[in-house]
Amino acid sequence: MMLLLLLTFLHTSEIFAMDNLNVAFRWKVVDFEFPNDTAREDAIAKGIFKPENNLPLGLEVYGDRMFISVPRWKSGVAASLNYIMLTDSKESPKLRPYPSWEYHDLTNLDESGMVSSDKIVSPFRIRADSCGRLWVMDTGIADILEGSKVLSKPKLLIFDLNTDTLIRSYQIPEDQVKKDVSFFANIAVEENGCEDTYAYLADLGHPGLVVYSFKKNKSWLVKHHYFHISPTAGEMTVAGITFQWADGIFGLALSKPDNSGYSTLYFHPMHSFHEFTVSTKLLRDEAMATDPKNFHEYKVLGSRGPKAQSGASFLHQKTNVLFYALVNLNAVACWRTTNPNYTMESQGRVFMSNETMVFPNDIKVDANDTLWVMSDKLPVFMYEKLNLNEYNFRILNSTVADAIRGTACDSKMVMNPNIVKNITKNITRIISTTVTGGSSAVNAGITWLVLSFAALPLLSTRQI
Template sequence: MATLLKTFFVLTLCVADLTKVFSSQTGEIVYELAFVDYDWNYASEKQEAIRNGDYVVENNLIAGVKVYKNDVFVTVPRWRFGVPSTLNKIVHPAGRTPILRAFPSWKMNKIGDCDALQYVQSMEIDPNTGYMWIIDMGRGSPIPSKTNCPPKLVVIEISTKKIIHRYTFPSNVVSPVTNFMNDIVLDYAHGEARYAYITDTRDAKLYVYDVIRNASYFFTHETMMAQPLVPGLQDNLISAPIDGIAISADFKFVYYSPLSAHSLYAISTSVLRNESSDFAKHVINVGNKMGGSDGMVCGQQSLFYAGFEQNAVFKVNVPEKSVVSMETDTLLVSDNSSVVWVDTFGFNGTDLWFVSNKLNIFNKYRMDFSGKVKNMFIWKMNVGENSYLYRAIDRTAQSAVPGIFG
């Protein structure tokens, strides 16, 4: 560890005696929010939503973030009642704090409308096509009811806001009552996004959606199960099954980890692409991360992940056609105020974006929504490499199969 720290320099902040640690990359906080507000259609709509419980300020927290061109998209999961829109774009009204605009529309975020989005934890944007892949748990509220919608995958063309593909998961694959579809990555083959891999942080499953077959299935294994919390860290961590997922830029390996676990696991995509594979036989225990983590993502050369115990973001090298080397673990940024519970990562060019939302505090109903404290931070950091999806069409175009979506 001492050798590792020699590569960093330390900035001591005057505010609250906090310490920030950076690597040579340049990082900046793009947005910092005390609470989430929306781009309401008319002036009285917000007050009406507050009165009838459709908007409960303290129940709204940004979790997912992805960037496409100049637009920043975020999710506000319906963990609790009073979330008016679960998928949004950040907008900047003149002279006002940035707010969220329902994406693709208010109608497409309506609770109880099974054609609309009900409960979005995360999504992925393919920069090659401009398509947003959205996973929807199907529940419009935290309490299961007879009006639940089936869980689904929706693909939207960002520029036109048109739905170009929709898939409803069968109940024998994804439970409409207990699922917690959390994170998604895309696997390219023959010039197309052929597979989507999705984690389930309640039912401890790894789903596979095969676009060509328009079919889904899942794997489950003991390495996906929740692990006990380390004593003394209950305030920093939440124990839960498989959460973060990443796929290498050569589309050879998928990485995953239970939420509070230090262990990082890998599985070959050749295993995931075959529904009959013996998953247990091929799991690789890569090694230990620096801490428990939520989201993770691969660039062209590195895997990036959060470290909950350190309020930090780390990276490790990803060799081509081989699993990551944990000996190359490097700290990118650490801050005890603005890097608390890094939830989701995304890329835009060579900028790595991530959201910090203090979920561990929110989960215990201890978050201050008075407006005096900043609770959510959206960062970007130039890391000198592109997303795992960069030029994926060209890189995998041999024997291309044209027209997956039509």
């Protein structure tokens, strides 16, 4: 019944939620802005660029640029970190390598088969801060679906976005990485001033959280049971493809600082239905963060419900709204962190589509309060073959205000008295049918009752 409730809740909300996300950019296949046509043809001839093997995955916005990662899932990825201009009028703009083509030249290897520490191998998600820095978590692994080639130890690259120069390259220490298992696919950045900044790096393969201090240029590994998958959440079906993954801690989102200057980290494994929290006061202190006695400092927030595995997430600190991708449902949902309850009823459906939102893979909100979502059909790319004659990759956007309008995350809701009246009628009918209908009527009645209240936060007459 819980699955029926979730699906009905999401689909019923379509009547009331605005679905205000619009497609800003879309690609059938991505291309790059090569120096000239000859350079592009040469790259194709040498196998450096295989258009069909390039899948955009992560995004970030800073100023008038959108940064897009293209991980090296397969051979032939020309550049794994790129940008486009937000002012570009083309629906399928070519990607420009960031910061330059030179950083993506992986042909010069040392004696151990590794590239130099300044090269960009294969980042998944990236984060820009208010200090004008781009934080890039590089997995260091190329051709992931074709046997994998380790070209670099996992490292954190930090760029100055004002000069497009590399500020720092920090290799994750070997004792914080499990060889052939660790996989760093997400990053969150907490600023306590530009110097005293912390990065939180999620290792989904060997579930753990690496905390990096920019000021100390040092990191430490944090472990917890809540970073691991839920055994019942490992299977998903997307675009008709059923598959099993085991991705541990994945979604990372930071609240605005409290009066003491610490944030709450909201996190979840991809293969789990639950959301968890922990204070960065604990994480920033290496001794406290690694002390098993602090196990109970981590909290279970609640459940999103069945089939609600979640990938990337982002917390808009101005509205206290947490956005998250429901990868198994081709949807984006939200929850207001000021709500004391994290339940299916308290969450809002922002957008859902089996056409334009197939596998939402990254979510960000920029400095102008615009919500951005990347969808990329990743399971189709991995297990079947993309149709290059149709649009496969999309970036959708909306203002935060429009995205949450009419959802449970909207703080300016007024109840429609007709809805309250209808719910009252449903309750009355449930009571009367339950008396005469036996257990089946009881189950039906409960479903009606729960659905009525599940939809309650979504049903409003207008904005105040």
